[in-house]
Amino acid sequence: MANRAWKTLTAPLISDNPITLQILGICSALAVTTSLDTALVMSAAVISVMALSGASVSLIRNVLPRSIRLIVQITIIASLVIIVDLVLKAFVFEMSKRLSVFVGLIITNCIVLARAESFAMRNAVLASILDGVGNGIGYGLILVAVGAVREFFGKGSLLGTQLLMTASQGGGFEPLHLMLLPPSAFFLIGVIIWWIRSKKPDQVERPEYGIQEEPGGDG
């Protein structure tokens, strides 16, 4: 039992990671990873929303008619996201200004609805919380890794602490401005997916369409 709970929590970290395996939640992963601190706060926001939405959806799963389940799930998720947004605005105001619309957009983050629909609707409350936290951490791991690389190579700092003196500050480090632009997150996530799939070849998808052999031969 404990073993199963542990698996629910840890499977989404690498082997069933929502970003690298299911390719969900990419939009916010591009937007909030220009620095490590925004990535950390965004991960914490997503983890709390996912834990609470898993718990609430699982709690009402037996009385929830199938015909209205999606709209009810979205209502719950939207309310939780508004609450998280209000908490950020009240207690970490500067950070909430930097995250701007992306906290609100957690509502449309496919990971949250996907876990509510595919896991919390079928499992007990505790398991759903673990699943939510596990998927949130899996999302957060990628965010934090990408955020750390982007901030370090883009600004020469980590969590705002200058580690490498940039050329404009009299040091020898030339910042890679590309790292501060959204495409760099695409490249980095691509590299992470490549690395994970080379270690775990079972994640590699079979090609849906093969290259067509030319029937004639020399045409």
Place this chain on the structure above:
Amino acid sequence: MDSGAATRNGGSIRAVVTALGVAVICALLVSYTAVTLRPYYIANLEAERDAQLASILSALSGAAGRISFGDVEMRLVDLDSGAYTDAVDPLTYDAEKAATDPAMSRPIAPELDLAGIKRRPNYAVAYIQRDQSGAVRMLILPVYGVGYQSTLSGYLALSEDANSVLALRFYEQNDTPGIGARIQDPAWEALWPGKLVFDEDGNVRIGVARGSVAIGSSDIDYLVDGISGATRTSLGVHGLLRFWLGESGFGPYLARVRKGEG
């Protein structure tokens, strides 16, 4: 008895009850959080406003000698007459609240409502800094108006002639991040110092150009370049400056300051 129909009926009643229950619980939770956390949010906004005011002051301290926040005097201005008034304590006066109170504000005719704010409060707070002889050295006026999808609120700092701009800073806006929100970019803020509010005939000329200011045009003294991609936000800034510096805004007050009655 058709049991299938009964189940369907029971199913839809259950759907309504469940949906209603979830909606009510969610609404209660969200409202409770919003009401509980609102004081913190307001305190953050006020801190942000004070920080903007302090940053305008410190940005100008190089030019105007040592300035600290404490040197600035707050006075309530009766916008209709342009005279100072002691009707309300400026420290506790809340212009935003006054604008919704019929006793403290009046409606603006739609054709005059360049800032899109519908009602204008009767009083506004001016922040004044004086030199040793008591003459005005700097004025800071609050301005606000509707941008693309949010209210833009900021401070305009004018020099002692009540005409040339020292700085324009917005402390609150919720326009599109990266587009309209660029009104808070230091690069755009840097376009404002030195612009003039009025021309020699006393017409309000300050504003934001559509696109870039034409080279060689006399507008160069009054207008800054618009933000490309953010036409509505640029127009919002343009309108709110024209409104607040015009006859329905601080116009009468600025006329008094220019006559040395500030």
